[in-house]
Amino acid sequence: MDLKNFILKTSYEKNIMLYSRQWLKNRQKIGEDLEIILKYANYGDLRNYYLQTNLSWSNKVTIAKEIINGINYLHNNEIIHRDLHTKNILLDNGIIKITDFGLAKQINNHNSISYLGMPGFVDPECMITRDKKSDIFSYRVILWEIANEKIPQGGVKLENNNLSIPNEYKQISSMCLDSRNQRPDGNYIYNFLNTYEACGY
Secondary structure, three states, X not given: OOHHHHHHHHHHOOOEOOOOEEEEOOOOOOOOOEEEEOOOXXXXXXXHHHHHOOOOHHHHHHHHHHHHHHHHHHHHOOEXXXXXXXXXXXXXXXXXXXXXXXXXXXXXXXXXXXXOOOOOOOOHHHHOOOOHHHHHHHHHHHHHHHHXXXXXXXXXXXXXXXXXXXXXXXXXHHHHHOOOOOOOOHHHHHHHHHHHHHOOO
């Protein structure tokens, strides 16, 4: 599926938010005066949300599960986001929405090696290749940020030393940090979190 058809198909996907519509003010000057209309997300981005909200572990697990559900949707359509972080994840009526697909690429596009993206969230191995496992690395940084309610700083080792973090959360988080060949795929993570959530954490 090409990116255009993917965008058309994705309009109603639960955990994905794309541009609603584009208008040209002056059709004589295509490329100038372009307006992009976005759907309003009433809770803003995830970073501001967790900084202003006292999230329970149940809330955090639900958020983590919805994010990986959105990532799975992209990966199942052979799309890698390449710029996942908490400022690119919005909350609309309490539902997680992954947005900002400016760096997204189809996996069959051979020019997928780059170092673009927010520092700290980019897979260090992306200079070798950038694939689904690169998004999983970024997801791991998001898990750390949600757990610790801190903005990750470049060069700081992301350890889960906070004693309040449940062991199961630490376990899946650590798996996502492994070398790319050992990182789980999104379906494994979703099922793990689904079981974890069902246990009432």
